[in-house]
Amino acid sequence: MDKKKFDEEFKKLWEESPLSHSDSDKEASWEQFHAKTFSEKKRKFRPWHLYAAASVLLFALIGTGFYFSSESTNENAVVAETVIENLTAKIKYVVLPDSSKIELSPNSKISYGANFALNRKIEIEGEAYFNVKKDKQHPFQVFCDETTTTVLGTSFTVKESENEHVTVELFEGSVQMNVKGQSQKWILKPGDKFTYGNQTVSVTEFSRxxxxxxxxxxxxxxxxxxxxxxxxxxxxxxxxxxxxxxxxxxxxxxxxxxxxxxxxxxxxxxxxxxxxxxxx
Structure with a gap:
């Protein structure tokens, strides 16, 4: 395979990253990696050695989490600047800075950072229904206990029960579920119910x-x-x-x-x- 063809194929692999990275981030990281790995100085090596080394490096970065890690999604999730709590007996309607809407159930609380429009991460205690405004450049993530809901669609509920079980019900669109410490991901479709508790995950159907x-x-x-x-x-x-x-x-x-x-x-x-x- 000639260098140009390999270059194109290798860049495709690089761009297959999670939603948490914007197109601009991926392009910038690719340019930086490409400049270092394929610089003129390094071309004295035999090409097949260089390409093989680059491939190993890419997958090593992915595996260790240097480039991205599914296990890091729950750590330091939100630096809370805004906290909204519903102490009433009725649903509280909240409009977020990005125009997404939340129906916050009684005795529930959400918190998010000051730069929410650019870093759409939100923590929840209790129960809420989310209707998320689509923004491909800025993924929307909901952190509840040890679970992370990455929004690929629009409307869902997140509920944390008293025994620390987390339930996510998807009404429209698509979401990706991650659990802290687990590499597996669960992609939910409308009508799917994700339940996590006691280190166990189950995905069942519910009537929406x-x-x-x-x-x-x-x-x-x-x-x-x-x-x-x-x-x-x-x-x-x-x-x-x-x-x-x-x-x-x-x-x-x-x-x-x-x-x-x-x-x-x-x-x-x-x-x-x-x-x-x-x-x-």
Whole structure:
């Protein structure tokens, strides 16, 4: 294989790095490595010796964690500058500096650094639902106990129980799970439930939808009230109309309201002060 071809193939291997490294980081590290390894001074060696040595060096760096390490993701995860705690009995809605949204459950806490928009790492104690804004250049990582959730998609819940079991349920997109001290990675797909406790990992399925089969709109309105915290007013003539629908348990409220309004030719209004929704 000539040098140009080998150079191209070797660079491909180098760029196969985790999401925690941006494209600019990978390019910079490649240029630095390439300059040192393939400098004019070194070309007095026989090429095949040089290429073999370079290949061994790359995989040695990966194996020891000099370049990256899956075991280092939990260490010194977050230098907390901002701490948000929910001491109420209701869900607390939080918008992060990068516009990602969190529904923080009662008796739960999150913390993150001052440079969060560039270093999207966040720690959680308790339970929260995350709806993450996509940003390929800045991966979003959630640290809970000994687990790290690296976000490859958008919406999921993280829950730490009293017995220190951690549960992650993925509703949309994709996430990668790591456990401190373990080299294995788990890629979750929608509907997967990751559970970690007592040094043991399990991945099972959970139901991320709620089904309404030929139910009345009054039943749907109660579901909204119980799960979103809004009082729903529907015209009397529509209350007994039937509907068959499947709703993602973490569906955005406005998406549900818009669907209902289109199906029954209704308009809706949201009063945030009264936490009330009125169809007419």
């Amino acid at each position: 939808f709620v089904d309404f089969d030929n139910e009345t709109l009054s039943v749907i309105s109660r579901y909204i009230e119980e799960n979103y915290g809004y009082k729903v007013n529907i015209p009397k003539e529509n209350l007994d109309q039937k509907i068959t629908i499947r709703i993602n348990k973490r569906e955005d409220l406005k998406t549900i309201l818009q669907l209902l309004s289109e199906m029954y030719n209704l308009n809706f209004e949201i009063n945030e002060d009264l936490r009330q929704i009125t169809f007419q």
